[in-house]
Amino acid sequence: MVxxxxxxxxWYSLHDFRTVDWTSWKLxxxxxxxxAIDSLQHLLVKWDKVEDGKDGSHALYxxxxxxxxxxxxxxxxxxxxxxxxxxxxxxxxxxxxxIPAHSYVSIVELSKYRPYKEEHPEEIPEIAARLKPILPxxxxxxxxxxxxxxxxxxxxxxxxxxVRGKLLYEHSMTGRKYAGKVSQIITGSIGxxxxxxxxxxxxxxPLQFKKxxxxxxxxxxxxxxxxxxxxxxxxxxxxxxxxxxxEI
Ligand code: 76R
Numbered sequence: 001m002v003x004x005x006x007x008x009x010x011w012y013s014l015h016d017f018r019t020v021d022w023t024s025w026k027l028x029x030x031x032x033x034x035x036a037i038d039s040l041q042h043l044l045v046k047w048d049k050v051e052d053g054k055d056g057s058h059a060l061y062x063x064x065x066x067x068x069x070x071x072x073x074x075x076x077x078x079x080x081x082x083x084x085x086x087x088x089x090x091x092x093x094x095x096x097x098x099i100p101a102h103s104y105v106s107i108v109e110l111s112k113y114r115p116y117k118e119e120h121p122e123e124i125p126e127i128a129a130r131l132k133p134i135l136p137x138x139x140x141x142x143x144x145x146x147x148x149x150x151x152x153x154x155x156x157x158x159x160x161x162x163v164r165g166k167l168l169y170e171h172s173m174t175g176r177k178y179a180g181k182v183s184q185i186i187t188g189s190i191g192x193x194x195x196x197x198x199x200x201x202x203x204x205x206p207l208q209f210k211k212x213x214x215x216x217x218x219x220x221x222x223x224x225x226x227x228x229x230x231x232x233x234x235x236x237x238x239x240x241x242x243x244x245x246x247e248i
Contacts, residue, residue: 003161008122010108010131011056011075013187014082015143015198016089017068017102017232025097026248032093037243039092044239047074047085051134056081059135061234062245068101071143071234073135073200075108102232104145106187106198108133113165136183138202139236142209145195145229156225167221174212174219181208195229206233 025033050056056076063071072089076082082105089095108131112121121127148156156164175184187198201209216222237245 002158005161005164006112007188008110008112008127008131009188010110010122010133011077012079012082013104013106013108013185013198013200014072014074014076014086015102015104015106015200016072016074016086017063017100018070018072018098019101020069020246021097021099025246028097033246033248036093036097037246040094040242041239043088043092043094044242048239050076054132054134057133057135059137059141060237060239060242061141062237063232063234065233067230067232070098070237071141071232073141073143075133075135079105102230104143104189104198105193106189107192109186109188109197111168113161113168133185135185136202137236137238138183138204140203140206140209141234141236142201142203142206142213142231143198144231145189145193145198147196147227147229149225149227154224167219167225171216171219171221174216177215178208178212181205182212209233 028036044060047056047058051058056074058072058074061071061073063069074082074085076085089098110127110130116124118124122131150157159167175182181203183202185200187200188196189198190196201212203209217226
């Protein structure tokens with residue numbers, strides 16, 4: 001019988017995409033706009049404290065193109081905390097000007113294709129840091145969901161585990177070539193959202209997203225078994241740049 005792989009699961013993840021309601025934003029008074037920006041800054045300071053305490057992480061990106069204006073990515077130990085964040089944002093003054101555009105719920109995942117001698121590999125410091133990562137605030141982000149195919153002869157879920165492990169090993173060799181250029185967080189979403197995995201890539205140069213994704217399309221694990229959803233690309237929006245971004 002084909003065996004499932006065991007996964008190590010870390011923090012829950014919410015990718016929260018918003019479009020700024022620019023018309024209402026322009027119609028608002030200067031005081032209202034200030035109140036809204038302050039309310040967002042207040043939340044960001046609160047989330048920064050959570051990150052400083054290593055109880056979660058977040059990042060904010062300005063999405064390029066019409067799919068959304070902003071992408072907040074939040075990592076937290078529980079889905080309750082993620083829902084609270086979402087509600088807090090909606091209740092804030094800024095929330096009055098943020099139209100939900102899209103969202104994705106998943107959990108940071110590492111698979112155990114390679115055997116570990118440790119009984120609890122998730123406790124190895126390097127593994128623990130990857131399961132509960134502090135998001136790198138690199139200049140650019142790329143997010144997309146994906147599935148592993150299961151049609152006819154191209155069925156990931158009928159491949160033996162060692163075969164899947166070998167294909168993923170080859171995939172990781174392509175990935176390693178991008179060390180320092182692309183940093184990836186794979187989040188599992190089977191049972192949590194519409195696709196099977198979320199892929200969040202960070203880069204200093206957005207061209208590296210095209211390069212890595214293109215090169216990986218030729219790895220068997222992607223060419224035969226990869227199905228992809230919508231892509232979102234964005235530029236980092238640090239706290240101190242938000243007021244300028246919203247200035248009209
Ligand atoms: O976890 C590890 O680092 C070990 C090796 C590894 C696994 C198991 C690895 C390495 N990945 C793994 C699993 Mn990956 N990854 C993607 C994409 O666009 C595409 O074609 C695919 C999207 C990218 C860009 C990427 C990058 N990977 C997975 C899985 C889960 C599959 C499963 O469990 O069935 C998916 C969906 C997936 C997709 N991967 C790497 C990278 C990079 C850059 C690496 C090297 C990391 C490093 O060694 O530092």
